[in-house]
Amino acid sequence: MEFKSIAIDGPAGAGKSTLARQLAEKLGFIYVDTGAIYRTVALAVLRAEMDPKDAGQVAGLLGGLDIRMDYGPDGEQRMFLNGEDVSGAIREHQVSGLASQVSAIPAVRDFLLDFQRRQAREHSVVMDGRDIGTVVLPEADVKIFLTAAPEARAKRRLLELQQRGQQADYEAVLRDIIQRDEQDANRPIAPLRQAEDARLLDTTRLNLEQSLEALVRLVKEKIEL
Ligand code: DC
Numbered sequence: 022m023e024f025k026s027i028a029i030d031g032p033a034g035a036g037k038s039t040l041a042r043q044l045a046e047k048l049g050f051i052y053v054d055t056g057a058i059y060r061t062v063a064l065a066v067l068r069a070e071m072d073p074k075d076a077g078q079v080a081g082l083l084g085g086l087d088i089r090m091d092y093g094p095d096g097e098q099r100m101f102l103n104g105e106d107v108s109g110a111i112r113e114h115q116v117s118g119l120a121s122q123v124s125a126i127p128a129v130r131d132f133l134l135d136f137q138r139r140q141a142r143e144h145s146v147v148m149d150g151r152d153i154g155t156v157v158l159p160e161a162d163v164k165i166f167l168t169a170a171p172e173a174r175a176k177r178r179l180l181e182l183q184q185r186g187q188q189a190d191y192e193a194v195l196r197d198i199i200q201r202d203e204q205d206a207n208r209p210i211a212p213l214r215q216a217e218d219a220r221l222l223d224t225t226r227l228n229l230e231q232s233l234e235a236l237v238r239l240v241k242e243k244i245e246l
Pocket of ligand 1: 059
């Protein structure tokens with residue numbers, strides 16, 4: 022059986038995970054949130070009390086990590102670190118910044134590359150991240166670069182945090198988003214950028230429903246549904 026793959030890349034807060042999850046559900050594909058995998062490594066670095074910028078130390082940690090991914094009864098992707106379900110812990114604010122830092126380390130990216138590719142070899146996937154269309158799945162059937170203005174992304178992120186009962190203020194969230202964009206786009210290895218054959222979808226002025234409609238339209242241009 023031939024599996025299909027849809028790669029969705031873009032900056033933090035563009036709506037990738039929500040849209041990718043809904044698209045996967047619509048198509049009967051599995052949704053792979055690759056940011057969650059980087060976050061799991063970041064959590065391991067945090068727990069080991071390592072400097073996330075110390076590439077040598079972080080690289081040394083990787084061999085001893087048991088990272089697994091599974092799907093709960095609700096279809097949600099769950100992450101396991103050395104047997105422990107860390108799906109909640111990796112969403113902590115502190116882990117976001119750390120994930121952005123550790124993901125700039127080449128050894129971390131190499132370590133996770135095959136893990137990600139394996140998912141696409143074994144299933145039809147909607148995979149989201151920063152380098153899926155450019156590095157992880159360069160042969161993806163559909164490539165989308167999903168973006169929105171930083172202010173729109175900050176507003177959405179703020180709402181998401183508030184819904185989870187977390188305290189946050191708009192200025193801090195916006196600052197954080199701009200800083201992560203910088204880090205993710207300017208790293209020398211696998212920087213965030215639109216693949217040449219990716220279609221751009223800017224959701225600044227679209228709500229979720231309109232964004233999903235636009236996304237499905239782009240997918241339908243490339244694969245028969
Ligand atoms: O999508 P996210 O916010 O959960 O991702 C967390 C960090 O992981 C993000 O700042 C950059 C990094 N990341 C990456 O470098 N490559 C990916 N494919 C996915 C995430």
